[in-house]
Amino acid sequence: MKYVDEYREKRPAQRLAEEIARSVTRPWTIMEVCGGQTHAIVKNGLDQLLPPEITLVHGPGCPVCVTPVELIDKAIAIASRPEAILCSFGDMLRVPGSSRDLFAAKSSGADVRIVYSPLVALQVARDNPGREVVFFAVGFETTAPANALAVYQARNEKLSNFSLLVSHVLVPPAMEAILSSPGNRVQGFLAAGHVCTVMGASEYELIASRHQVPIVITGFEPVDILAGILMCVRQLESRCSRVENQYSRVVRQEGNPRAQEIIREVFRVTDRKWRGIGEIPRSGLGLSDEYAEFDAERRFNLGDTSVEESAECLSGLVLQGLKKPSECPAFGTRCTPEHPLGATMVSSEGACAAYYRYRR
C-alpha cells in the first residue's frame, strides 16, 4: 500500500533508531500528542527500539478520552428520548458515562446508530423527518471541518430535525496547559500530523518560542514516528526550539484554508472541560451564534450538571503524560475494557487501551 508500506519497513526504522541512539547524550522526555501515535508506538514496540535516555510520554490527543462524562450522560439522555436518533462514531459507544454507556442505552431501547461520517447522520435526518437526529460531534480539529459542513448543509437545506451535540477540543491549548502545569516533564513534542493537516503549523510556533520547546509535526507510521523523534532529539541536543514538519507529505505550512474557513463559519472558540484534566480556557469549539439553533444541548434544553468521576481512575494523569497506564494500581485489575473506570481504557486511541491490548 503506497504511503503506508514504506513507512512500516524494518530497515529504515532500525536506521533511524540507531541514529537516535548516536544523537542522544542525556535523558529527554518527549510527548507524542496524538492517541493514534501512542497506539502505533505501543503496537509496533517502537519505544523498545529507542535508547534508554529517551522517555516517551503519551499525550491528551484522544478525543474520546477527553470528552467530559457529563456530555456522555447528555448523549444518553438524548438517545433515550423516543423521538430522538443519536448518531455517533462507533468509538464513543463504549465510553463510560456516570452510570452506563451508550451501548447499554442502546440495549435498553435507545435509538443509537453508528455512523462513519456526519454526512451519513445528515442523511438519517433527511430519511426520518418525524424524528430528531442528533450527531455526537466529537473530535479535535481533524473532525471539525466535516462536522461543520454537516451543519452548514443542514442550514442550507432548512433541515430542522438535525442538530449536533458538540464536544470539540483543540490541541494547542492543551499543549500549553501541559507545559504550564507545575509537574510538567515534557521537553519536546511530536505534534499530531492530521490536526496540522487542517490547521497548519503557525499555531505551534507561538508555543515553541514561548515555552522554548521543540515541536515536530509527525505522522503516524513507525518510520514517521521514529523520524519525528530523531528531529526532536537533535533539536533538544542543540538547544533549539523550532517547529519542524516531519509529515511534509501531508501537512502544508498553512494547513487547509478551506477546511479552516468552514470551521470559522460554523464554530466559535469556547472554554471546554477535558475529562480527567479539567477546564482549559479557549480549548474547544462550540456552535457560533448564527448556528445556535443546531445545538442539541439548547434544543433539548439540557441543563448543566456536574458529575464526580471515579477517584480511582488516573486517566487525567495519563493524558497529561504524568503517569503511564501501567503505573495505575487499577490497570488490568479493577479497570479492564469490560469494566472501564475511564475512557482511556476503551477508546481505540486511549493509552490505557493500548497498554492493555498490546503489553500485558
Next chain:
Amino acid sequence: MTDFGLACPIPLSDYPTVTLAHGGGGRLMNHLIERMFMAAFRNPHLDRRHDGAVFETGGGRLAITTDSYVVRPLFFPGGDIGSLAVHGTVNDLAMCGARPLHLTVALILEEGLPMDTLWRVTQSLAEAARACEVSIVAGDTKVVDRGKGDGLYLNTSGIGILEHALDIRPASVRPGDVVLVSGDLGRHGMAVMAVRAGLEFESEIESDSAPLSRVVQALLRRNLEIHCLRDLTRGGLASALNEIAATARVGVTLDEAEVPVREDVRGACEVLGLDPLYVANEGRFVVFLPEREAEVALEILRAHEVCREARRVGFVHEDPQPPVTLLTTMGVHRVVDMLSGEQLPRIC
C-alpha cells in the same frame, strides 16, 4: 427449575442486559458462553470447546453442529445469507474432521419479506448444498411480525461422519506444532462492512465465503497428524488463536510479515481503523500440525482454489502467558489480545 434471578453467573450489576458486544466473538461473548451456557449445560462434548461435537455411535464417530445467520445485507459481494448458512455449518463440521452429510434449515421470516427475496435465498441454499455434497433433510419455517426481524434469519444444523482416528480439537495442540492459515484474511468482514457503511473503494471487496470440507478431506486422506482445525469466523484469526491457546494451555507466536492480507482489505481496514487480525472470514481456517508435516500440508492446501494463498504464519510453544504474541515487522514482540466485543471504527 434453576432460579436464574439468584444464581445468574453473570452478575446483573455488570451487564443487566445483553449488548451487541455479547455476540461480537470477543471476551464478552466468551464470558457469556463460559459462565452462563457452559455452567448450565456442562458435559464432556462442550468441554472440548470445538466448532461442533463428535460422538460415538455403534458404527463409528459422527459430528454435529449448529449455527445461526443474521447477516445484513442479505446479499453482499461474494455471497448471500443462503450460501453463507450452508458454508458456515459445513465448515464447522469440516473443522471437527468430519465429512458433512446432512443439514437442517430453519427459517425465521419477517412479515413483508418479498417472496422473490425468499426464493433467491432458497435457491442459493440449494445450490450451495449441492456444491458441498450435502442434502437438506429437515427444516422449519416461522414468520414474525413486521419490524421484528431483519427480513430473514437462518439457522442450519449439520451432521457429518469421521472417517479417521485423529482427535482433532484445541486440546490436541502441542508445542512444536506450526500454524497454517488457508488464505488471505478479513475479506468477509470488510465486504459486509463496506456495504453497510456505504464505503466505496476502487475495487469491490468480495466475501471469502466458501466451503472448506473438500480441502479438509484432502488433508485427512494424506494421513497427516492434524491436531486442530478452526475456521476463522467472527473475531478473526486473533480470537480463534486465543481460544485455542487457552484451551490447549500453550502459547502461539505469529509472524506479522507472514500473515496474508490483501491490499484492498488492508486499505479498507486502514480507513476504518480496524485490525485485520480480528476481522471476520467465512472461508478461511487454521491448521495445527507438527512442523515436519507443514510443507506437505501447504502443498495440499495450495492445490485447492480456496486455499491458493495458504501460508505458515506461526508456531506453538510451551509458554502459555500471554496466549498469543506477534513478532511485528519491526522485530519486536507484542501481545495479540482477545477483544472485548466487536471492533468499532474509530473517529479519526
